[in-house]
Amino acid sequence: xxxxxxxxxxxxxxxxxxxxxxxxxxxxxxxxxxxxxxxxxxxxxxxxxxxxxxxxxxxxxxxxxxxxxxxxxxxxxxxxxxxxxxxxxxxxxxxxxxxxxxxxxxxxxxxxxxxxxxxxxxxxxxxxxxxxxxxxxxxxxxxxxxxxxxxxxxxxxxxxxxxxxxxxxxxxxxxxxxxxxxxxxxxxxxxxxxxxxxxxxxxxxxxxxxxxxxxxxxxxxxxxxxxxxxxxxxxxxxxxxxxxxxxxxxxxxxxxxxxxxxxxxxxxxxxxxxxxxxxxxxxxxxxxxxxxxxxxxxxxxxxxxxxxxxxxxxxxxxxxxxxxxxxxxxxxxxxxxxxx
Numbered sequence: 001x002x003x004x005x006x007x008x009x010x011x012x013x014x015x016x017x018x019x020x021x022x023x024x025x026x027x028x029x030x031x032x033x034x035x036x037x038x039x040x041x042x043x044x045x046x047x048x049x050x051x052x053x054x055x056x057x058x059x060x061x062x063x064x065x066x067x068x069x070x071x072x073x074x075x076x077x078x079x080x081x082x083x084x085x086x087x088x089x090x091x092x093x094x095x096x097x098x099x100x101x102x103x104x105x106x107x108x109x110x111x112x113x114x115x116x117x118x119x120x121x122x123x124x125x126x127x128x129x130x131x132x133x134x135x136x137x138x139x140x141x142x143x144x145x146x147x148x149x150x151x152x153x154x155x156x157x158x159x160x161x162x163x164x165x166x167x168x169x170x171x172x173x174x175x176x177x178x179x180x181x182x183x184x185x186x187x188x189x190x191x192x193x194x195x196x197x198x199x200x201x202x203x204x205x206x207x208x209x210x211x212x213x214x215x216x217x218x219x220x221x222x223x224x225x226x227x228x229x230x231x232x233x234x235x236x237x238x239x240x241x242x243x244x245x246x247x248x249x250x251x252x253x254x255x256x257x258x259x260x261x262x263x264x265x266x267x268x269x270x271x272x273x274x275x276x277x278x279x280x281x282x283x284x285x286x287x288x289x290x291x292x293x294x295x296x297x298x299x300x301x302x303x304x305x306x307x308x309x310x311x312x313x314x315x316x317x318x319x320x321x322x323x324x325x326x327x328x329x330x331x332x333x334x335x336x337x338x339x340x
Contacts, residue, residue, distance in 0.1 A: 003323045004032035004043070006339055008070065008109075009312040010062040011302040014038060014328075017310055018088065019339060020046065020057040020070045025314075025322055028054050031072075031086065033093060034339045036310070041326065041339045046093040049084045051076045057086065059109035059161075061118060066090030069138060071098070071120045073106030083107045083122065083136070085143065098143040099136050103127065107136065109172075113164040116140035119185065121148075121172045123158030130156040133174060135183065135190060148183060149192040150176055157181055161253075165208035171230065173203040173215050180217070182206075182235075196237045201226035205253040205264070205300075212259040214278065216240070216266070218250030225249050225266065225276070227283065240276045240283035243268065251276065253311075255303040263309045263329065265298040273298050273313065275329070286329070293336030295325045307331030312339075 006021035015038030022028035031046035057072035068088035075081045081104040086095040105124035112118035118138035133148040157176020164170035168187035180195040203217040213230040225240040242249035251266035260280035275286035295313040303309035309329040324339040
């Protein structure tokens with residue numbers, strides 16, 4: 001049995017995590033899940049949606065220990081790619097389609113502030129070949145599409161990640177025509193804005209705690225890392241350290257278990273990994289001491305408390321050296337465990 005190509009992670013505690021992905025990074029024909037019990041990963045069957053040639057799962061959120069929602073996309077033998085969602089009830093997964101807004105729709109991330117409320121984001125295509133942001137809401141029974149606004153002057157874009165601190169605060173981030181954008185949910189509707197310094201940063205991940213949110217990504221100059229902090233209604237651009245001498249460093253994911261504590265993980269173009277921690281005042285580099293294995297590519301990170309965090313990644317790029325790995329951070333070092 002080959003290791004699954006896992007792309008998304010959710011953790012309720014240090015002994016309860018769920019990861020989802022596909023059977024292989026190159027020919028993704030089957031959805032795959034992994035469950036973490038505190039010491040090892042176990043493979044869990046995930047059914048494919050009907051009439052799917054290739055599939056993908058890119059986001060997962062677990063509002064309780066026995067309830068998770070994962071999102072992604074499926075490509076049928078003929079026709080357009082469509083958005084999908086999978087549902088974990090504590091014993092097994094089921095999978096189906098979400099609200100289909102147009103041509104080639106797909107969901108990249110999901111956040112569930114409660115058992116009966118999940119927000120998923122991604123993008124869909126139009127007949128005019130434009131890519132537009134997609135936001136869908138799950139009420140515990142079905143999916144509905146919600147208006148996903150774009151900032152003035154931006155005609156197309158997509159959303160990469162979403163985080164909900166509560167049912168009245170969700171932040172989704174992405175890019176449109178080279179600009180960094182955010183959509184924000186206030187409990188009633190989504191509003192939009194272009195992030196400061198927006199032409200220089202590509203946002204990949206977001207994490208919200210109470211009224212504070214952090215966004216991480218990469219500066220398009222190829223030499224530095226860009227982050228943002230939202231306090232109340234104001235975004236502030238914050239630089240973050242990257243390893244010296246690397247090209248195109250970027251933070252892929254961030255998790256904030258407290259308003260003043262976050263861990264972000266990322267990669268550079270040469271195949272190296274790095275991590276930064278927010279200490280309440282600034283971002284500082286985290287040593288990458290790894291034992292039990294080696295992670296060379298980070299996908300996501302989730303912190304259940306501070307400084308207890310689990311990261312998901314792989315041991316190498318797609319090819320003969322590729323295999324999926326997890327890495328537990330205890331505040332000083334990383335303990336690597338292979339997924340299955």
